[in-house]
Amino acid sequence: MIEIIQIIDWPEYMGTTFEDASPRAVTPAQLAAFLQASGDANAIHQGDEAIIPGNLLVSLVPQFVQQHLKLSDTIIGMSVGYDKVRFKAPVKLGEPLFYMAEIAQVRMHKDAAYVTYQVRCARAGQVVVTLEMNDHFTTNNLAD
Numbered sequence: 001m002i003e004i005i006q007i008i009d010w011p012e013y014m015g016t017t018f019e020d021a022s023p024r025a026v027t028p029a030q031l032a033a034f035l036q037a038s039g040d041a042n043a044i045h046q047g048d049e050a051i052i053p054g055n056l057l058v059s060l061v062p063q064f065v066q067q068h069l070k071l072s073d074t075i076i077g078m079s080v081g082y083d084k085v086r087f088k089a090p091v092k093l094g095e096p097l098f099y100m101a102e103i104a105q106v107r108m109h110k111d112a113a114y115v116t117y118q119v120r121c122a123r124a125g126q127v128v129v130t131l132e133m134n135d136h137f138t139t140n141n142l143a144d
Contacts, residue, residue, distance in 0.1 A: 011108065024060070058082060064119075074140055082133055113138075116134050117132065
């Protein structure tokens with residue numbers, strides 16, 4: 001668990017890696033909700049052998065990262081971008097997935113930290129998605 005008490009704690013975690021302890025899988029309900037919200041009617045995303053939309057796999061990254069962070073009440077964080085997204089192999093509905101990440105860069109600016117994670121998603125030892133996710137952390141002035 002990465003515990004951030006103050007913004008200035010971020011640099012000490014540079015190079016830290018973290019990963020899922022147990023697999024996660026996209027459920028039929030998650031897939032249906034994503035398809036409805038996105039308006040994606042592509043037939044490959046339908047049925048028991050459905051291929052999971054790549055953007056759905058990317059949308060699970062913030063939840064994965066947040067599960068490995070413990071922020072003090074005085075800090076807020078937000079995802080501000082994704083870069084270098086690569087879909088390397090299709091993923092079928094229900095396949096067990098493991099997300100892994102490394103804190104690749106921490107840039108401090110005034111009272112904020114910009115954190116870049118190198119993220120991989122794999123199934124059965126095969127990487128299916130890679131990307132960089134960028135988060136911005138700052139002091140929550142509303143916590144006072």
